[in-house]
Structure formats: structure tokens, C-alpha cells
Amino acid sequence: xxxxxxxxxxxxxxxxxxxxxxxxxxxxxxxxxxxxxxxxxxxxxxxxxxxxxxxxxxxxxxxxxxxxxxxxxxxxxxxxxxxxxxxxxxxxxxxxxxxxxxxxxxxxxxxxxxxxxxxxxxxxxxxxxxxxxxxxxxxxxxxxxxxxxxxxxxxxxxxxxxxxxxxxxxxxxxxxxxxx
Amino acid sequence: xxxxxxxxxxxxxxxxxxxxxxxxxxxxxxxxxxxxxxxxxxxxxxxxxxxxxxxxxxxxxxxxxxxxxxxxxxxxxxxxxxxxxxxxxxxxxxxxxxxxxxxxxxxxxxxxxxxxxxxxxxxxxxxxxxxxxxxxxxxxxxxxxxxxxxxxxxxxxxxxxxxxxxxxxxxxxxxxxxxx
DNA sequence: AAAAACGAGGATAAAACTAGTCCGCGTTAT
DNA sequence: ATAACGCGGACTAGTTTTATCCTCGTTTTT
Ligand code: FES
Ligand code: FES
Numbered sequence: 001x002x003x004x005x006x007x008x009x010x011x012x013x014x015x016x017x018x019x020x021x022x023x024x025x026x027x028x029x030x031x032x033x034x035x036x037x038x039x040x041x042x043x044x045x046x047x048x049x050x051x052x053x054x055x056x057x058x059x060x061x062x063x064x065x066x067x068x069x070x071x072x073x074x075x076x077x078x079x080x081x082x083x084x085x086x087x088x089x090x091x092x093x094x095x096x097x098x099x100x101x102x103x104x105x106x107x108x109x110x111x112x113x114x115x116x117x118x119x120x121x122x123x124x125x126x127x128x129x130x131x132x133x134x135x136x137x138x139x140x141x142x143x144x145x146x147x148x149x150x151x152x153x154x155x156x157x158x159x160x161x162x163x164x165x166x167x168x169x170x171x172x173x174x175x176x177x178x179x180x
Numbered sequence: 181x182x183x184x185x186x187x188x189x190x191x192x193x194x195x196x197x198x199x200x201x202x203x204x205x206x207x208x209x210x211x212x213x214x215x216x217x218x219x220x221x222x223x224x225x226x227x228x229x230x231x232x233x234x235x236x237x238x239x240x241x242x243x244x245x246x247x248x249x250x251x252x253x254x255x256x257x258x259x260x261x262x263x264x265x266x267x268x269x270x271x272x273x274x275x276x277x278x279x280x281x282x283x284x285x286x287x288x289x290x291x292x293x294x295x296x297x298x299x300x301x302x303x304x305x306x307x308x309x310x311x312x313x314x315x316x317x318x319x320x321x322x323x324x325x326x327x328x329x330x331x332x333x334x335x336x337x338x339x340x341x342x343x344x345x346x347x348x349x350x351x352x353x354x355x356x357x358x359x360x
Numbered sequence: 361a362a363a364a365a366c367g368a369g370g371a372t373a374a375a376a377c378t379a380g381t382c383c384g385c386g387t388t389a390t
Numbered sequence: 391a392t393a394a395c396g397c398g399g400a401c402t403a404g405t406t407t408t409a410t411c412c413t414c415g416t417t418t419t420t
Contacts, residue, residue: 003183004270004301005407012297013275027366036278041409047368060417061365076300089308090184095193098216101335109327116320117192120256120312121184127307128269132300140296147289155281185378207395221380227397240388241394 007083010037011045015079016141018055019071025064030163034156045083052082071141077132089128090121187263190217191225195259196321198235199251205244210343214336225263232262252318257309259317269308270301 014031028046032039046065049055056068067074096115097106114122194211208226212219226245229235236248247254276295277286294302 003407004304006271006273007407009270009273009275009297016297029366034280035275036280037275038409040411043367044369044409050367057367058417059365059367059415061363062418063366063416065367076304090189091186093186093189095189095215095217100214100216101332101339109329112327116323117189117196120315120320123315124184124256124308124311127311128304131304131307135300135303140300143296147292149289152281159281183378187379209395218380220382223396224380224398230396237396238388239386239396241392242389243387243395245396 004080005084007041007045008080010035010042011049011083012076012079012137014042014046015049015054015067015071015074015137016144018065018067019137019141020145021066023066025058025062025066026160027064030064030160033163034159048082049079052078054078054082070138072136072138074137075133076135076137077129079137080132089125090118092118092121184260185264187221187225188260190215190222191229191263192256192259192317194222194226195229195234195247195251195254195317196324198245198247199317199321200325201246203246205238205242205246206340207244210244210340213343214339228262229259232258234258234262250318251321252316254317255313256315256317257312260312269305270298272298272301 013035014028017031017034018026026034028043029039032042046055046057050057050065050068053068054074055065057063057065092115094115096110099106099110102110193215194208197211197214198206206214208223209219212222226235226237230237230245230248233248234254235245237243237245272295274295276290279286279290282290
């Protein structure tokens with residue numbers, strides 16, 4: 001896990017939407033437009049979440065994604081690893097073996113075990129991963145919903161319904177009909 | 181602090197060499213050649229360590245760097261922040277404010293406080309930084325020296341002496357004299 | 361059967377970042 | 391004066407991140 005990227009922010013926020021929509025599948029295009037992010041970019045993130053067993057995909061029209069397990073069983077670490085591929089926080093180049101006094105032939109006592117510096121980095125990474133592993137989507141999803149007023153849920157419902165009909169409320173649809 | 185880079189590995193290993201060399205200044209070129217890494221690249225790292233008050237520089241011939249304070253008072257976090265500039269682990273793009281149902285005008289209840297997702301990332305970052313803040317150079321330096329045999333220290337001493345004289349032991353010097 | 365809405369995946373591109381090089385400047389011991 | 395030093399900027403190459411587009415196969419609707 002190198003740097004927690006924007007892809008992870010997109011992914012987790014999408015999963016929170018899915019956790020609020022129950023058994024109904026939402027397409028990646030739905031989720032992208034709902035959040036004002038790039039549909040084509042989001043479409044590259046979801047296959048990773050599916051391979052990790054976090055979401056289940058259904059193909060064809062009216063298909064989309066739903067959570068493959070309860071939100072309480074999906075941790076932040078699961079999502080980060082699924083999207084970023086378990087890259088380490090720190091990649092040791094083993095410079096300790098390159099000391100000039102060895103002249104290209106490092107003795108055994110240098111190589112045994114991992115470098116102390118590397119060890120500290122691994123400890124730091126583990127501390128970070130432990131925090132991420134202890135937080136589930138449900139933990140933050142409920143907090144988010146507590147802040148939202150009742151009207152928000154219904155607004156979202158009507159937005160999705162209108163979108164299915166090819167119309168967006170409050171703006172002029174671009175492709176509402178052929179010219180002439 | 182984004183991803184802990186190779187620059188940090190170089191920097192910390194150099195500081196460990198400095199912590200072992202007492203009051204004697206070592207130049208960045210010495211340190212680079214001693215460890216088999218790029219002198220020009222290392223030369224870009226040290227000014228950062230100096231501005232952070234980790235090392236003290238002396239200019240002119242026979243100048244170089246020494247630790248500005250005891251190794252036990254220099255933490256890994258100090259070095260990482262000095263070299264990488266306190267970049268966050270995660271940069272929130274505030275996508276929560278872009279929800280389509282707000283139509284570009286997010287209400288107050290969305291913006292209040294930080295996003296729950298961001299909050300988890302900050303917790304993870306803090307856990308990592310706490311580990312780095314609790315480890316000093318002295319902690320890993322002593323462990324390293326315990327592994328090394330007695331001969332290593334003297335070998336290093338002679339290597340440095342020979343280097344000052346413009347000769348490297350065990351190999352044919354490239355510029356030992358003009359041809360003819 | 362045709363069309364439309366979906367996911368999967370590849371090819372490509374722009375921007376940002378990392379690692380590394382090169383050069384010129386001022387400083388200082390010899 | 392010279393050579394060894396630190397400082398700093400310009401520069402390059404390679405990789406990663408973010409994003410777009412296009413094709414393909416699948417599935418529901420018409
Ligand atoms: S050799 Fe890689 S951290 Fe020490
Ligand atoms: S809006 Fe950035 S993490 Fe939620």
C-alpha cells in the first residue's frame with residue numbers, strides 16, 4: 001500500500017452508496033453521475049472490487065453492482081488492498097549490501113534478517129493496516145446517514161428514478177430528442 | 181507523507197553512518213560512495229536534512245555533515261517529514277459535495293466536519309506516524325552495530341583514509357595518472 | 361430479432377511524481 | 391590558486407495516477 005489514492009476515495013464512497021441501496025443493483029454509470037465523478041474511470045475500479053469479492057456484478061440491461069457481503073464485513077483494508085493491490089508502504093532497496101568496503105561481495109552477517117530500518121517501516125505499515133482493518137463500511141455509513149435529513153433519501157430516490165427514464169431533474173436534458 | 185521513498189532509505193542509512201562517526205564530518209560524496217549509491221542524488225537529500233535541523237553542514241574542503249543532535253533524539257518521523265515534506269497519506273477530494281442531487285450547490289450539513297472516510301484515513305496515518313515518532317536512529321543503529329564484527333569498523337576506517345588519499349583499496353584506480 | 365443498457369478489458373494520453381544527472385555558484389583548507 | 395566541499399536550479403527518463411475511448415460479450419426490453 002503505497003499512497004492511498006483518489007481511486008480508493010471513489011471506491012469507498014461508491015460502496016457506501018451501495019450499502020444504502022439494499023439489494024438493488026446500481027450501475028457504475030449511475031454511481032459516477034450521482035457523485036459527479038468520471039464514469040469511465042469508475043468503470044476501471046469496479047472490476048477490482050468484484051475480483052476481491054467485495055461486490056457482485058450482474059450483466060446486461062438493468063444490471064450493475066451490489067455488495068457481495070454485509071457492509072459490516074467489508075473493511076477499509078479490504079477495499080484499499082483490492083484497489084491498490086497490496087503495494088508496500090516502503091520498498092527496501094537493500095542498500096546495506098552495497099557498502100564499498102565489501103567491494104561487491106557482502107558477507108553473511110549483513111544479509112541476515114531484514115534491515116533494522118526496514119523493520120521500523122514494516123511496523124509503521126502494520127499499525128496503519130491495523131487501523132484500516134478495524135473500520136468497516138458500516139462504521140462510517142451510519143455516521144453519514146445520521147447527518148443527512150430525511151428529505152435526502154427521497155431526493156436520491158427520485159433522482160435515480162428520473163435518471164432511469166433518461167431525464168435529470170432541474171436541468172435541460174441534452175438528448176431529449178432528435179432535432180427537428 | 182505519501183509513500184516512503186527510496187530517498188528516505190538513503191537518508192536514514194546515511195544518518196546511521198554519521199551517528200557512528202562521532203564528531204567527524206563526512207561529505208555527501210563520501211557517504212554515497214561508501215554505500216554504493218548516487219552521489220548527485222544524495223546531494224539533493226542532505227540540504228533538506230539540514231533545514232530540518234537534523235544535520236549540520238560545514239562548507240569548504242574537508243567539510244561535510246555531522247548530526248546536529250544526538251541520534252537518540254532524531255526520530256524516523258523527523259527524517260521522513262524532512263525529506264518528503266509532510267505530504268498526507270490520503271488527499272480527500274471532497275467528492276461528497278459533488279452529489280448530483282445537490283446540483284452543484286451542496287447544503288451545509290454535507291460540508292460540516294470532515295468526511296467519515298477521510299477520518300478513518302487520518303486515524304490510519306496517525307497510527308503510522310506514531311510508530312515512526314517512537315523510533316530513533318539510536319534504536320536501530322545499536323542493533324546494526326551488534327551484528328557487525330570488530331573488523332568491520334577498522335575496515336571502514338581504512339577505506340575512508342584511503343579515499344582521502346584518492347585511492348580505493350582492492351581495485352585499479354581509473355584516474356591514477358595520465359597515460360604515457 | 362433488434363436495440364439498448366450493462367460489465368470487462370485493452371489502448372492511449374496527459375499530468376504528476378520519482379530517481380537521477382549536470383552545471384554553476386560561493387566557501388574554505390591547503 | 392586550486393581542489394574539495396555544500397547549495398541550488400535546470401534538466402531528463404521512467405513510472406504511476408487519472409482519465410478517455412472503443413470494442414466485445416451479456417442480458418433485458420421492445
Ligand atoms: S537496506 Fe533497505 S532499509 Fe536498510
Ligand atoms: S469526501 Fe473525501 S473521503 Fe469522503
